[in-house]
Amino acid sequence: xxxxxxxxxxxxxxxxxxxxxxxxxxxxxxxxxxxxxxxxxxxxxxxxxxxxxxxxxxxxxxxxxxxxxxxxxxxxxxxxxxxxxxxxxxxxxxxxxxxxxxxxxxxxxxxxxxxxxxxxxxxxxxxxxxxxxxxxxxxxxxxxxxxxxxxxxxxxxxxxxxxxxxxxxxxxxxxxxxxxxxxxxxxxxxxxxxxxxxxxxxxxxxxxxxxxxxxxxxxxxxxxxxxxxxxxxxxxxxxxxxxxxxxxxxxxxxxxxxxxxxxxxxxxxxxxxxxxxxxxxxxxxxxxxxxxxxxxxxxxxxxxxxxxxxxxxxxxxxxxxxxxxxxxxxxxxxxxxxxxxxxxxxxxxxxxxxxxxxxxxxxxxxxxxxxxxxxxxxxxxxxxxxxxxxxxxxxxxxxxxxxxxxxxxxxxxxxxxxxxxxxxxxxxxxxxxxxxxxxxxxxxxxxxxxxxxxxxxxxxxxxxxxxxxxxxxxxxxxxxxxxxxxxxxxxxxxxxxxxxxxxxxxxxxxxxxxxxxxxxxxxxxxxxxxxxxxxxxxxxxxxxxxxxxxxxxxxxxxxxxxxxxxxxxxxxxxxxxxxxxxxxxxxxxxxxxxxxxxxxxxxxxxxxxxxxxxxxxxxxxxxxxxxxxxxxxxxxxxxxxxxxxxxxxxxxxxxxxxxxxxxxxx
Numbered sequence: 001x002x003x004x005x006x007x008x009x010x011x012x013x014x015x016x017x018x019x020x021x022x023x024x025x026x027x028x029x030x031x032x033x034x035x036x037x038x039x040x041x042x043x044x045x046x047x048x049x050x051x052x053x054x055x056x057x058x059x060x061x062x063x064x065x066x067x068x069x070x071x072x073x074x075x076x077x078x079x080x081x082x083x084x085x086x087x088x089x090x091x092x093x094x095x096x097x098x099x100x101x102x103x104x105x106x107x108x109x110x111x112x113x114x115x116x117x118x119x120x121x122x123x124x125x126x127x128x129x130x131x132x133x134x135x136x137x138x139x140x141x142x143x144x145x146x147x148x149x150x151x152x153x154x155x156x157x158x159x160x161x162x163x164x165x166x167x168x169x170x171x172x173x174x175x176x177x178x179x180x181x182x183x184x185x186x187x188x189x190x191x192x193x194x195x196x197x198x199x200x201x202x203x204x205x206x207x208x209x210x211x212x213x214x215x216x217x218x219x220x221x222x223x224x225x226x227x228x229x230x231x232x233x234x235x236x237x238x239x240x241x242x243x244x245x246x247x248x249x250x251x252x253x254x255x256x257x258x259x260x261x262x263x264x265x266x267x268x269x270x271x272x273x274x275x276x277x278x279x280x281x282x283x284x285x286x287x288x289x290x291x292x293x294x295x296x297x298x299x300x301x302x303x304x305x306x307x308x309x310x311x312x313x314x315x316x317x318x319x320x321x322x323x324x325x326x327x328x329x330x331x332x333x334x335x336x337x338x339x340x341x342x343x344x345x346x347x348x349x350x351x352x353x354x355x356x357x358x359x360x361x362x363x364x365x366x367x368x369x370x371x372x373x374x375x376x377x378x379x380x381x382x383x384x385x386x387x388x389x390x391x392x393x394x395x396x397x398x399x400x401x402x403x404x405x406x407x408x409x410x411x412x413x414x415x416x417x418x419x420x421x422x423x424x425x426x427x428x429x430x431x432x433x434x435x436x437x438x439x440x441x442x443x444x445x446x447x448x449x450x451x452x453x454x455x456x457x458x459x460x461x462x463x464x465x466x467x468x469x470x471x472x473x474x475x476x477x478x479x480x481x482x483x484x485x486x487x488x489x490x491x492x493x494x495x496x497x498x499x500x501x502x503x504x505x506x507x508x509x510x511x512x513x514x515x516x517x518x519x520x521x522x523x524x525x526x527x528x529x530x531x532x533x534x535x536x537x538x539x540x541x542x543x544x545x546x547x548x549x550x551x552x553x554x555x556x557x558x559x560x561x562x563x564x565x566x567x568x569x570x571x572x573x574x575x576x577x578x579x580x581x582x583x584x585x586x587x588x589x590x591x592x593x594x595x596x597x598x599x600x601x602x603x604x605x606x607x608x609x610x611x612x613x614x615x616x617x618x619x620x621x622x623x624x625x626x627x628x629x630x631x632x633x634x635x636x637x638x639x640x641x642x643x644x645x646x647x648x649x650x651x652x653x654x655x656x657x658x659x660x661x662x663x664x665x666x
Contacts, residue, residue: 158171286313444545
């Protein structure tokens with residue numbers, strides 16, 4: 001940061017009228033001091049040179065401090081924007097990476113779907129069979145609404161079936177077909193133009209071969225991810241507080257895959273990949289470009305993309321409208337460099353006052369009355385200089401504090417959003433896997449053999465291997481007896497807190513049941529959520545014959561969500577003073593990172609905070625356990641249909657905390 005500011009000091013200064021104004025004012029006072037001092041030297045021969053020499057030394061200290069102040073003003077004004085921009089880029093990249101990781105699991109699971117395999121194994125299919133599979137895929141996309149098309153390709157490129165009926169092509173020449181066949185049983189990730197979606201300049205497609213029981217290739221399954229819709233949602237939220245900036249997803253070759261401003265950064269235009277902070281001129285305008293690459297999630301790093309934020313240089317000094325809730329916030333220990341400058345300027349001014357006082361005493365003794373006005377003028381100049389130092393530092397501290405509050409609020413909202421997005425996938429998974437034909441056929445039988453239980457366990461283990469966010473996945477029958485699990489367990493009755501009983505009362509495939517966040521035998525007596533969906537009889541669609549339960553691996557998953565959003569230091573660790581937690585509406589902690597309040601304890605915030613946060617995310621100053629904190633609280637609001645229109649109610653909050661101390665002497 002310091003090197004960047006030094007390299008572009010004059011350009012940055014030109015866009016910061018406040019910093020430039022303080023510099024000009026200090027220079028004017030410095031020039032006036034020089035003139036007054038010269039007058040003193042000419043008219044004070046009787047006084048001697050000691051007083052004037054001491055004043056010159058003090059003036060030099062002010063000059064050095066002046067340069068330090070201007071450099072710090074530039075750095076802090078730039079830092080407050082760039083740190084926020086960098087955080088936004090990383091948030092967008094992390095959210096997208098998490099989302100795409102789920103897609104890599106989806107394609108692996110769906111490529112083994114029994115109905116798809118059976119359909120693709122037929123040499124000729126009738127309209128009735130096509131309609132049945134089409135409804136099957138429609139139901140899938142109704143659950144996983146992030147897809148805008150599903151396509152089944154024969155090995156020769158023929159389009160056997162597709163969800164989007166608006167496209168009339170019957171054949172594809174896209175190279176992803178052969179690449180997928182070459183890859184074998186692993187997925188292929190393709191991001192570019194594809195004739196599978198001719199109306200789009202760029203598509204993101206996950207593909208994988210489909211095999212029959214003898215492991216003969218039947219064709220390739222393609223899931224088309226609606227990346228434009230996803231990135232629009234992510235970028236829009238992050239740009240609410242900085243509407244002058246642009247965000248873009250840039251591919252490894254420097255092409256814009258998606259942009260928040262298509263007029264200035266159109267898709268497929270060249271933006272160049274950058275590895276660090278950059279000053280860039282584009283269309284007669286200077287931009288600061290911040291960047292973030294994927295940090296990976298569950299060993300998945302994505303296609304080598306990066307997210308960039310372009311902030312116009314002339315908007316650096318514009319501040320947020322977010323109010324500072326307490327005047328003492330600008331006097332916290334969050335700004336040590338500025339506080340040190342302010343303290344030193346106060347000390348220098350005190351020294352100058354003593355020198356002037358000594359000069360007045362010496363002038364009185366030697367009857368050098370003509371020197372008194374000079375001393376008074378220099379005293380006034382010193383006070384004016386200190387006022388410039390003080391006001392500039394206070395103004396900047398308040399500006400940075402606005403940014404600090406905005407950052408905390410944004411991070412809290414992001415944490416809540418990530419939680420909703422993650423649990424949205426869990427609600428989707430249980431409902432879709434409940435449609436598995438093998439599961440339904442097995443549970444429809446009056447008795448299940450040991451061989452069948454073993455086969456079911458193997459299928460569950462395969463799924464669990466793809467979807468590693470679950471501790472275990474299991475099936476139970478209408479008597480609440482455990483039938484099979486991904487960990488090999490079988491037999492026994494489902495525990496009362498697993499939501500299995502509620503699941504068996506469901507009447508629609510789109511419904512699901514979730515346990516409370518309580519300790520479970522299925523999770524080593526630790527608290528977690530268990531997602532359940534009902535299995536309906538293959539022939540009697542209204543008869544519930546059992547359920548599937550997904551034990552969410554909540555401890556590491558929630559911890560990772562919180563850790564990912566917390567600001568990091570230069571070594572990649574969580575910045576000092578920051579902590580975060582998820583709580584319920586009563587303040588009981590569900591998960592915490594770097595905090596005193598661990599799962600099961602209560603975060604002792606006033607109940608009014610949570611009520612106010614339901615209307616809008618907020619930041620407050622409070623004292624907890626004898627320590628001062630800035631606390632940001634954001635409610636979970638749901639994602640797509642999850643918690644918004646599917647009937648599930650579970651109000652949670654994300655809390656970000658920044659510990660600080662009032663700095664003595666400020």
